[in-house]
Amino acid sequence: MMLCLFHGRGFIHMESANETRVSEFLLLGFSAKLEIQLILFGLFLSMYLVTFTGNLLIILAVSSDSHLHTPMYFFLSNLSFVDICFTSTTIPKMLVNIQMQSRSILYETCLTQIFFFIVFGCLDNLLLTVMAYDRFVAICHPLNYMVIMNTQLCGLLVLGSWCLSVMGSLIEFLPVLRLSFCKCIEIPHFFCDPPEVLKLACSDTLINNIVVYLVTGFLALIPFTGILFSYSQIAFSILKISSAGGKYKAFSTCGSHLSVVSLFYGTGFGVYLSSAATPSSRTNLMASVMYTVVTPMLNPFIYSLRNRDIKGALGRLLRRAAASH
DSSP, X not given: OOEEEEETTEEEEEEETTEEEESEEEEXXXXXXXXXHHHHXXXXXXXXXXXXXXXXXXXXXXXXXXXXXXXXXXXXXXXXXXXXXXXXXXXXXXHHHHHTTOOEEEHHHHHHHHXXXXXXXXXXXXXXXXXXXXXXXXXXXXXXXXXXXXXXXXXXXXXXXXXXXXXXXXXXXXXXXXXXXXXXXXXXXXXXXXXXXXXXXOSOOHHHHHHHHHHHIIIIIHHHHHHHHHHHHHHHHHHHXXXXXXXHHHHHHHHHHHHHHHHHHHXXXXXXXXXXXXXXXXXXXXXXXXXXXXXXXXXXXXXXXXXXXXXXXXXXXXXXXXXXX
16 A cells, blocks of 8 residues: 655655655755845856856857867867756756745656766766867877877767766666655755765665765766876976977966866865765855856856957857847
8 A cells, every 4th residue: 555645845655664755855955035045046047047158159159160170179169068058957947946936856857867967067077188188189299289189089089978978877877766765855955966865865875875986986086187197297398398488378278278177176076075074064055056057157258268269259250140130
């Protein structure tokens, strides 16, 4: 006989004493006060629109300008697309909940959010690693750059990043399906953050935690080590350049990417350090906002403000758009 417990606005269907199936979770978000929610709605809607528009302009500028049809900008346009997808995984649902004065998220929607959150998070990480390799080849092997970074290799690097991200997400996501959840179905977050969801499980999560550590080590720490190695080689190559102008020119080609890498990993490590120090705290929530919302929003500004080619392409794109009207 199936029983149904009502908890807040979420339901828990119980087929037996030892087996539960949650139909909804509750996303607690930032505050229950209506006036604060309205402020947050305006703030996050503005940030989402800026993120979407800025990254879309980068994609259009790169695709429409033949001068930017190079490996570096090919990877940049892919990163911009992934950033749009990354923010679209979490922010729209939060905005809908605020608008509807609801905190609920369906079990299936929550799992879907977890899957794509991991996919696009891993993709961000791997594409930044690929871009670091591109800068390494450009500065350390400039004469062979176009031979090494040919169209086929660039396509394979992006395709490989997608495949690894999807496989890594599946490996981390599938063990979640076997979990049963207790009466407490409140997630102290504005989206279904995988670690927070695991905390709600009343079944054993040992396998899930092992899988998380393995996937994180393979798709986060190893690429990060690759980025550090690439930049150590870049630094040695720049130091060998005799003229100050040559050093500045070499460094300026990777300055934007280095800024984005610092922002991405700085906020990412900040989340895990803050969660380790003060679990489920407001600090953890704000740190999550930094890498899920603020970092994708700032990436287009970093690349456009520090890159003359991008600024020129954006100017030509906007002039063509204005002339067409």
